Amino acid sequence: MTGSERRHGGRPRSERADKAIIEATLDLLAEEPGVAGLSIEAVAARAGVGKTTIYRRWPSKDALILDALGAAKAPLPEPSGGSVREDLTGLARALTDERKRRYSRCFWNVVGGAEKHPELYARYRRDIIEPRREIVRRVLRRGVGTGELRADLDVEVAMSMLLGSLTSKRPEETFPEGHAEAVVDTLLRGIGTDAKRRGDGGSEPISAR
Amino acid sequence: MTGSERRHGGRPRSERADKAIIEATLDLLAEEPGVAGLSIEAVAARAGVGKTTIYRRWPSKDALILDALGAAKAPLPEPSGGSVREDLTGLARALTDERKRRYSRCFWNVVGGAEKHPELYARYRRDIIEPRREIVRRVLRRGVGTGELRADLDVEVAMSMLLGSLTSKRPEETFPEGHAEAVVDTLLRGIGTDAKRRGDGGSEPISAR
Known part of the structure; x- marks a missing residue:
C-alpha cells in the first residue's frame, strides 16, 4: 500500500x-x-x-x-531462515495459492494494460511486485552465501524460472497438487544427468561463454 | 493455421x-x-x-x-536430434527472439481476453500453442529415453519452468543477452549443491511425497 x-x-x-x-x-x-x-x-x-x-x-x-x-495481495510468508529449500517452497506455495483468490484477475488486467498505462504499470512493478521479488532474491542470495546454492548462480535467471513457472498461467488455469514443491525440487537438483551425447556443448559454466 | x-x-x-x-x-x-x-x-x-x-x-x-x-508465429526450429541441451537451447532462443517480432502483442491480447472469449482461447491453445509445446515435450521425453535427463523427470514441471521463464515477461521487456542459454543450463544442472542445512527436507525424489 x-x-x-x-x-x-x-x-x-x-x-x-x-x-x-x-x-x-x-x-x-x-x-x-x-x-x-x-x-x-x-x-x-x-x-x-x-x-x-x-x-x-x-x-x-x-x-x-x-x-x-x-x-488484494496477502503478504508473502516471512522466510524462516532455515534451509533455502524450505523457504523457497513456502514462497512458491504462497504464490500458487494466491491464484485461487478472488481478485487475481485484477493483476492480470493491470499487466495486460501496461502499454496504454505505463505510469501505473511502473508504479505497480515498483511498489507491489518488486518488494515481493526482493524477498525471493534474498533467499537465493543467502543460499549462495551458505553454500546451499552454486557459487556461480545467476540469481535473476533462477528467479525467472521459479516465478515464471508459478505465474505464467492464466488465473483460472490450475496447477496440479504439489506443483510448488516440484518446481523448487527441480530447480535445486536440475533435470540433467551426467550422461552426455556427442554434439553436446558440455556443461561449462555459463560464465565461460 | x-x-x-x-x-x-x-x-x-x-x-x-x-x-x-x-x-x-x-x-x-x-x-x-x-x-x-x-x-x-x-x-x-x-x-x-x-x-x-x-x-x-x-x-x-x-x-x-x-x-x-x-x-504471425514463425515455426519453431526442428530439433536436430543431437543433444537435448542443443535442442532445448535452439527452441529457447527461438522463443526469446520471437518476443521482438512486430505482432507479439497480439498473443498477449488473446490470452488476456480469454475469459470473455473462451472458445477462441481454447482453439488458440489447441491449434497454435499446443503443437509448439509438443515439440519441447518430445525433446524432454527423448532426453529421458537417452539417459541425458533424469529418469524420474516430471516433464510438465520442467516445461513450466523452461517456458515460464521465457514467456512470462511482457513483450516490450527484454531479456539480457544469453538468457535462453542460461535458462537451459540452469534447468539441466540445477541451482543446488550437495550442502544442506539443518531443517532441510532433503532431496528425496518428488515421487516420494
Whole structure:
C-alpha cells in the first residue's frame, strides 16, 4: 500500500466507505476492459459513495488502483531462515495459492494494460511486485552465501524460472497438487544427468561463454 | 493455421487481399481492446476490401483471428536430434527472439481476453500453442529415453519452468543477452549443491511425497 496517499479518518463510517471503495475498484478492475474501463464515477456508483469521498482519500485513479491492488495481495510468508529449500517452497506455495483468490484477475488486467498505462504499470512493478521479488532474491542470495546454492548462480535467471513457472498461467488455469514443491525440487537438483551425447556443448559454466 | 478454413483462389489479386486482411487483423488485435475491439467491419475498412471478401474466405471472426495468429508465429526450429541441451537451447532462443517480432502483442491480447472469449482461447491453445509445446515435450521425453535427463523427470514441471521463464515477461521487456542459454543450463544442472542445512527436507525424489 502507498500508505501516505491513504488517510484513515479513524471513524467506522469512513472505514466502511474505504472498504466499499476498494472493493468496487477491484470488482471493476477484474472486468474485461481492465484499467481503461475503470473511472472514479463508476467506483463511486458501485461503492455507493460520492466522488468527493474518493477524491478526499486518493489523489488520483492510479493511487486508488495501487492501494486496491496492495489490499488484494496477502503478504508473502516471512522466510524462516532455515534451509533455502524450505523457504523457497513456502514462497512458491504462497504464490500458487494466491491464484485461487478472488481478485487475481485484477493483476492480470493491470499487466495486460501496461502499454496504454505505463505510469501505473511502473508504479505497480515498483511498489507491489518488486518488494515481493526482493524477498525471493534474498533467499537465493543467502543460499549462495551458505553454500546451499552454486557459487556461480545467476540469481535473476533462477528467479525467472521459479516465478515464471508459478505465474505464467492464466488465473483460472490450475496447477496440479504439489506443483510448488516440484518446481523448487527441480530447480535445486536440475533435470540433467551426467550422461552426455556427442554434439553436446558440455556443461561449462555459463560464465565461460 | 487452420488451413481447411482458408481457401486461396490462386489469383495474385486474391492473395494480396488475403495478406491485407491478415495484416489488418493483426494491427487491430495489437491495439488495447484486443479481441473485443476487432470486428469484420474494422478489418475490411483497414484492409481496403469489402466485408464479403473476408466472409468468402473465413467463416467467422474467430477463424480469421486464428489464421492471423498462425501467420504471425514463425515455426519453431526442428530439433536436430543431437543433444537435448542443443535442442532445448535452439527452441529457447527461438522463443526469446520471437518476443521482438512486430505482432507479439497480439498473443498477449488473446490470452488476456480469454475469459470473455473462451472458445477462441481454447482453439488458440489447441491449434497454435499446443503443437509448439509438443515439440519441447518430445525433446524432454527423448532426453529421458537417452539417459541425458533424469529418469524420474516430471516433464510438465520442467516445461513450466523452461517456458515460464521465457514467456512470462511482457513483450516490450527484454531479456539480457544469453538468457535462453542460461535458462537451459540452469534447468539441466540445477541451482543446488550437495550442502544442506539443518531443517532441510532433503532431496528425496518428488515421487516420494
